[in-house]
Amino acid sequence: MKIIDVSVYNGTIDWKKVKKYGCDGAIIKIIRKDLGKDKKFEENYKKCEKLGIPWGAYNYTYATTTAKAKSDMKLVCDILDKVSKKHFKYGVWFDIEDKVQARLSKAKIAEIINAAQTVVESRGYKFGVYTGMSYFSEHIDKNKVNCKNWWIARYYKGYNRMAFKATPNKSYKPTNVPDLMAWQYTSSGVFPTKVSTGNGGNFDLNILYHDFSVTAQKEETAKKGKYTGKFPKLPPRGYYTFLDGITVLKSAGWEIEKLQKFLNWAIGSKLDTDGKYGEKTEDAVSIFQSKCKLKIDGKFGAKSLKAAKTFRK
Structure with missing residues (x-):
């Protein structure tokens, strides 16, 4: 499945065109650094719900303590509890890639991720972790992290534009990630025609390899x-x-x-x-x-x- 992830930086999105061009879903940014909602979250999730586009949510985290991770993810769940989720399929993603965590030990980062996961799953939502390939290699100890759902970014063409319909070169798929659920292969993806007002028309493009595992x-x-x-x-x-x-x-x-x-x-x-x-x-x-x-x-x-x-x- 090929999906996009979006935020206010993508501006106003023509979701009808996005669906028409074969996009299988979206992961939508839900809160900002100041803990207010992403300014396009409401608009984006409502359009996905209206058009039957499967969606999920992500939070770019600045947490450096387990307490901060827990409070932020409680807020994320509070927001989700109040919105329509008929087509909410792709869960809640904890985006950890900032320099503020890079200063921490691998053990501390694992504690932060595990704390976030505990909150999200206790509220009945599926949980996954997003990060870059180099960040994963340098800062993540998978033996200490409980999560089994990983979404990894690896751009093998740099920032050169890639057509949405193009198939990424599988030989560049992230390695050493046995629980890889999704691969973000470019941040410069473009649709056949203009579908948004922001980010120069560029989108993050991802291959989603499978849905979340059945609980029971x-x-x-x-x-x-x-x-x-x-x-x-x-x-x-x-x-x-x-x-x-x-x-x-x-x-x-x-x-x-x-x-x-x-x-x-x-x-x-x-x-x-x-x-x-x-x-x-x-x-x-x-x-x-x-x-x-x-x-x-x-x-x-x-x-x-x-x-x-x-x-x-």
Whole structure:
């Protein structure tokens, strides 16, 4: 899914055009540094609600203490509690990337993130963390952070303009982020025609790889039966990965075909059962791993196979 994130800096947005051009949703800035609402929050979320555009909210945080993180996120939840949320799908995002936190220890930053998460989830909202790739690498200790939903910015074309319909180069997708939920790949995205009055017509463009995980997997999977087809046998090295079925393991085509049939049943991926472990098959495996709360890397190995054999839907 391709989504945008917006704030007052984008000016007035023609949401009808945004939807027309195929945008799958938006993450909307909700409060400012002074804790007032972003001046376009009301307008933006109401337009998304009216047009049926899925949306979520983000807060760029300046918190350097857990108390500040908690009070700010309580305010965010207070605002959300009072608005229409028929199409509120993409949760609450804690945007941590400011220099004020960069001065803190990794342990302190983890405490701040965990405090924010506790507040948001206690209020019944889904929670995720946004930051840049370098900030993630230098300041985040994932072993101390509870959150499993990461939205990472990595601009591989600098600030050169990129068309909304263009597909980002997957080889630049953030690495070492096993719980990657979304990738912000440019801040200079443009639609085919002008759709806003601010920021020079530029938008942040993002690939959203999957929705938030279902809270109660057991309740979701108990309704239907187990898979009755055949499961693939793993190759000698223990996993299938992108291009295996095309250039590396041509003899494994039949096993990959079994995998594709399973994925079509499990998540409705609509793959061609061609025995080739291409990009679409890799993406389907990533979605399946997300559903099973596994490391999301697109590689189908022993853990994914074990999950497949016990999967219910």
